[in-house]
Amino acid sequence: MKNLIIETKKLNKKYGKQIVVNNVDLHIEQGEIYGLLGRNGAGKTTIMKMILGLVSITSGEINVFGQKLKGNEQQIYPRIGAIIETPGFYPNLTGTENLRIFAKLRGMTRKDCIKHALDLVGLSYNDKKLFLEYSLGMKQRLGIANAVMHEPELLILDEPTNGLDPIGIVEMREFIRDLCKKNGITILISSHILTEIEQLADTIGIIDHGILLEESSYKDLQKKNRKYILLKVSSTSNAIRVLEQKMGIHDYEVENDTMLRIYEIDRNMGEINKLLITNNIEVLSSQFCSDTLEDYFKNITGGEGIV
Amino acid sequence: MKSLIQTEFLKFKRSRILYISIFGVLIISATVLLQGQHIFYGEKYADKSGWLITAALSLGSFYILPPLFALIGSYSISREYQDGTMKELAIIPVRGKELIVSKLIVSFTFCIFLTLLLFVLELFTEVILYTNKLTILEMIRYLKQYFLQGIALFFAITPLIAIVTIFRKGYWLSVIFAMIYSFAGVFTSQSQMFKSIYPISASFCFSGFYDVSGMQFMIACISLIISLLIAGIILRSARVYRME
Amino acid sequence: MKLKRKKFIILILISAFTMPLISVLYYLGGGPIRNFSGFSIWGALSYTEWIILPFILGIVSTMILFDDRQNDTLKQIWIAPVSKSKYLFSKLLILILFSVLYMFLTAVSTIGGGVLIGFKDINNITLGFLFKKSMQIGILTPLAILPITVLEIASKNNYIFPICATIVYVFLGFILIGFTMEYHPLSIVTAMIIHDIPTVETKEAINLRNCYINFTGFSVISFVLSVILLKKQDY
Numbered sequence: 164m165k166n167l168i169i170e171t172k173k174l175n176k177k178y179g180k181q182i183v184v185n186n187v188d189l190h191i192e193q194g195e196i197y198g199l200l201g202r203n204g205a206g207k208t209t210i211m212k213m214i215l216g217l218v219s220i221t222s223g224e225i226n227v228f229g230q231k232l233k234g235n236e237q238q239i240y241p242r243i244g245a246i247i248e249t250p251g252f253y254p255n256l257t258g259t260e261n262l263r264i265f266a267k268l269r270g271m272t273r274k275d276c277i278k279h280a281l282d283l284v285g286l287s288y289n290d291k292k293l294f295l296e297y298s299l300g301m302k303q304r305l306g307i308a309n310a311v312m313h314e315p316e317l318l319i320l321d322e323p324t325n326g327l328d329p330i331g332i333v334e335m336r337e338f339i340r341d342l343c344k345k346n347g348i349t350i351l352i353s354s355h356i357l358t359e360i361e362q363l364a365d366t367i368g369i370i371d372h373g374i375l376l377e378e379s380s381y382k383d384l385q386k387k388n389r390k391y392i393l394l395k396v397s398s399t400s401n402a403i404r405v406l407e408q409k410m411g412i413h414d415y416e417v418e419n420d421t422m423l424r425i426y427e428i429d430r431n432m433g434e435i436n437k438l439l440i441t442n443n444i445e446v447l448s449s450q451f452c453s454d455t456l457e458d459y460f461k462n463i464t465g466g467e468g469i470v
Numbered sequence: 471m472k473s474l475i476q477t478e479f480l481k482f483k484r485s486r487i488l489y490i491s492i493f494g495v496l497i498i499s500a501t502v503l504l505q506g507q508h509i510f511y512g513e514k515y516a517d518k519s520g521w522l523i524t525a526a527l528s529l530g531s532f533y534i535l536p537p538l539f540a541l542i543g544s545y546s547i548s549r550e551y552q553d554g555t556m557k558e559l560a561i562i563p564v565r566g567k568e569l570i571v572s573k574l575i576v577s578f579t580f581c582i583f584l585t586l587l588l589f590v591l592e593l594f595t596e597v598i599l600y601t602n603k604l605t606i607l608e609m610i611r612y613l614k615q616y617f618l619q620g621i622a623l624f625f626a627i628t629p630l631i632a633i634v635t636i637f638r639k640g641y642w643l644s645v646i647f648a649m650i651y652s653f654a655g656v657f658t659s660q661s662q663m664f665k666s667i668y669p670i671s672a673s674f675c676f677s678g679f680y681d682v683s684g685m686q687f688m689i690a691c692i693s694l695i696i697s698l699l700i701a702g703i704i705l706r707s708a709r710v711y712r713m714e
Numbered sequence: 715m716k717l718k719r720k721k722f723i724i725l726i727l728i729s730a731f732t733m734p735l736i737s738v739l740y741y742l743g744g745g746p747i748r749n750f751s752g753f754s755i756w757g758a759l760s761y762t763e764w765i766i767l768p769f770i771l772g773i774v775s776t777m778i779l780f781d782d783r784q785n786d787t788l789k790q791i792w793i794a795p796v797s798k799s800k801y802l803f804s805k806l807l808i809l810i811l812f813s814v815l816y817m818f819l820t821a822v823s824t825i826g827g828g829v830l831i832g833f834k835d836i837n838n839i840t841l842g843f844l845f846k847k848s849m850q851i852g853i854l855t856p857l858a859i860l861p862i863t864v865l866e867i868a869s870k871n872n873y874i875f876p877i878c879a880t881i882v883y884v885f886l887g888f889i890l891i892g893f894t895m896e897y898h899p900l901s902i903v904t905a906m907i908i909h910d911i912p913t914v915e916t917k918e919a920i921n922l923r924n925c926y927i928n929f930t931g932f933s934v935i936s937f938v939l940s941v942i943l944l945k946k947q948d949y
Contacts, residue, residue, distance in 0.1 A: 215557075215560065215561055216560060216563075216711065217557055217560055217561075217711060217712070218712065219712060236563055237563060240561060240562065240563040241562070241563070243561065244561075245561050247557055247561075248554075248557075249554060250554070250558065251550075251553050251554025251555040251556070251557060251558050252553065252554075252555060252558075253481055253549075253553055253555060254553060255481075255483065255484040255485050256480075256481070256483060256484070260480070260483065263480070264477045264480055264481065265558065265562065267473050267476065267477050267480075268473055268474065268477055268559070268562050268564055269562055270473070293484070309558065486872060486874055486875060487874045487878075490874055490875055490878040491878065493878065493882070494878055494881060494882055497882045497885065497886070498885075501885065501886065501889050504889070504893070505889065505892070508892075529889075533765070533885050533888070534881060534882075534885055537769075537881050538878070538881065541874070541877055541878065541881075545874060637722070640722055642773045642776065642777055642873070642877060643722055643725060643726075645773060645877060645881075646726060646729065646769065646770055646773055647729075649765065649766070649769050649881070650729055650732050650766055653761060653765055654732070654736055657736055657739070657740055657743075657745075660743075660745075661743050663743075664743070
């Protein structure tokens with residue numbers, strides 16, 4: 164088993180009577196991208212803030228780099244880079260000047276580290292534009308530059324593609340992947356966008372109403388996703404009657420008047436088609452399918468989908 | 471701490487607060503000049519040697535300098551919450567209390583600069599515009615008064631700056647309280663008992679503006695130290711980085 | 715409604731007790747207060763009207779305008795649409811209401827101070843005088859602060875400049891009382907309040923007509939300028 168970079172044990176956060184994070188046990192391994200997936204208000208950002216000490220812990224424990232977080236913050240935090248919500252910078256300074264302040268406070272002496280970080284995110288070192296004139300995308304990029312400037316071992320990114328254009332999102336995705344694969348940085352990323360997590364994460368943690376419902380590798384989740392035969396027929400009610408009576412198929416789901424899912428995928432699709440046609444039921448299409456992550460998310464959270 | 475202080479100075483680059491504060495000091499000077507045109511028993515106030523310098527210090531200390539100092543100090547703390555940079559500093563990590571202390575040190579530097587700027591303006595006005603004959607010894611005495619007054623006034627208002635760590639974006643609350651707190655000194659300075667106890671009027675006792683006994687001077691020093699201690703207590707209990 | 719749940723407002727309203735409290739201490743310390751009328755003037759009409767209230771109103775109006783910009787609610791307001799003049803008028807109304815409430819609390823605490831001391835001349839006439847003058851201050855002072863509103867709007871997202879301007883504006887108004895009361899809106903308010911108080915002497919006779927004309931002129935021009943500036947700005 165790989166080293167656990169972040170481990171939380173029965174992590175809880177309460178605001179008055181409202182439980183925002185409920186007994187969450189996270190296990191983030193070294194060198195992986197861990198995607199925390201959940202709706203807005205699920206508790207993703209609160210968990211990240213608790214790890215970074217921005218919000219107090221009601222109960223539970225957080226271990227980072229194998230050490231208890233409490234009491235070891237001064238040793239642990241310099242090894243972490245993070246973006247939480249909207250990155251904060253000084254509006255009266257340029258991007259470079261802002262990074263210079265944070266570099267100084269981090270004790271970074273290398274002169275090229277700021278330029279390198281800005282180049283990585285596609286911002287100019289010599290730009291005279293003040294931060295208050297930055298677009299949303301530029302602000303986000305500067306936040307990423309600030310997070311990676313000191314070459315951290317762990318990156319905590321709260322919705323890092325927020326505000327980026329489509330090209331920017333693709334670039335950010337590749338950038339994050341490279342950071343992990345080439346530099347061996349462990350990355351905890353949160354998002355409410357399924358496709359983002361799908362394309363990036365090695366391990367996915369699904370969180371809903373403060374509860375960690377599932378923590379699996381993406382490969383395991385794919386396996387768990389149900390496969391089925393999707394039939395488009397002229398009448399699902401007639402089709403069900405025939406399939407039940409003639410083939411004994413009972414594991415199915417009706418999507419609507421014409422679409423039907425059959426979960427007994429060991430059945431011969433050709434036989435099914437032939438049976439339906441001979442019983443005067445038109446078969447407009449038939450194919451093998453599997454649940455997407457969105458379907459899985461809907462099932463596990465019992466909700467309408469991710470918003 | 472050194473890098474904290476250096477970066478605090480960097481954060482003021484292009485910031486208008488300094489220019490605006492300097493403008494405030496100019497207004498004190500202009501107002502005192504205006505007041506100096508009053509004629510009293512056939513003589514203009516401004517024609518009396520040292521009147522402009524002492525009037526500016528008095529007027530500034532009771533009405534303008536404390537709210538300005540409170541504004542500078544509370545702005546430097548409040549802006550981190552306004553701009554969202556506090557969480558970035560927390561992650562570095564920068565110790566919250568050290569951060570606030572570095573801000574107080576930098577604000578203190580600006581405030582002393584403003585006080586001394588006022589001194590220079592008044593000295594210039596006295597000597598050049600009114601050709602009042604001030605001896606070198608008198609100039610040094612006034613410089614000492616201004617310098618010590620600036621220090622004492624800043625000490626007196628540090629509790630009001632410290633409350634910004636609790637009210638966060640309520641920088642202006644500390645300015646309002648500073649305004650009320652400072653002009654209340656007009657009343658306490660008229661009382662032999664209270665003038666060395668109430669921090670604003672105690673600053674005059676500390677700087678030598680008022681001729682006071684040794685005991686009153688000691689009480690003034692204790693009063694100003696208590697102000698600092700109150701600020702320290704507020705800062706100790708403040709949870710600088712908590713976002714809840 | 716936007717001021718609801720802002721705890722700061724309660725703290726500011728508590729400062730309404732400041733001058734009455736100081737007046738009590740001043741009286742006990744041997745200050746020149748002989749009766750409740752004199753005590754009322756110190757408690758409600760002096761530094762409260764000269765410095766405290768104008769300063770607080772300047773800061774509160776900066777806060778109200780700045781909050782709308784910072785939270786981006788100003789854009790929502792223009793999209794609604796709400797006209798610029800209506801928006802400003804509503805802000806002015808809030809300030810007047812707040813100011814009247816503040817002066818009411820000052821008057822009440824002045825009465826409390828007077829009762830504590832045991833003044834014999836607390837009667838309908840003196841109480842009526844106190845409330846009348848307090849309400850006059852409460853209504854006139856927000857109008858006297860309108861020139862600061864112009865600066866607040868011109869400053870857009872910068873709150874430092876309006877706050878500093880408030881400090882300077884209030885200070886100037888206070889100093890000018892000793893010179894001429896006809897030209898600075900805050901000094902004019904003082905003139906309008908004290909002109910019919912027999913126990914208060916002024917350096918020069920107060921020309922009420924000039925005061926009214928100048929005050930109206932300042933208020934109207936400031937309001938109009940504020941509306942024009944709001945219309946010209948980008949959001």
